Amino acid sequence: MLSLIRNVSLLVLALATGVSFATALPTLWGGHLGGATLRFHMMASGAVVTMLPVYAVVRLLQRNRGAQGSMLEISVFRALLVMGVATIATMFVCMLPIASTDTMHELVELHGWFGFVLAALVALSVWIAVKMRAERSSSGHAAT
Secondary structure, eight states: OHHHHHHHHHHHHHHHHHHHHHHHGGGGGTOOOOHHHHHHHHHHHHHHHHHHHHHHHHHHHHHHTTOOOOHHHHHHHHHHHHHHHHHHHHHHHHHSTTSOHHHHHHHHHHHHHHHHHHHHHHHHHHHHHHHHHHHHHHHTOOOO
């Protein structure tokens, strides 16, 4: 059951991050988010904010039950959590009445860069998950 939750949460995380990435691409060329693009970005972000903790908790539960992972997998997982929290936190702080306008502009800029790194880490996590599944299938072990 934990494997199913882990896989589904990673799938939803990957899809939502993909939408967030695609909607944020215009910012790389000096554009900004607005209208429907911003709405889709925010909807996908809600899924990321929900699924990242689910994925993290399930991964940690599996690790407590003896599931092993490669050094690459563990490092990517840790980086995913750090970048996920950093991406979420930068936008969250902008929503609080504590940051000046200049600080908000800096936080939004950081949010974008952290988000692009998060997208790469999610893609790498999916690649690792698929690779590990293929290795387990080829070695004849049941999926865990």
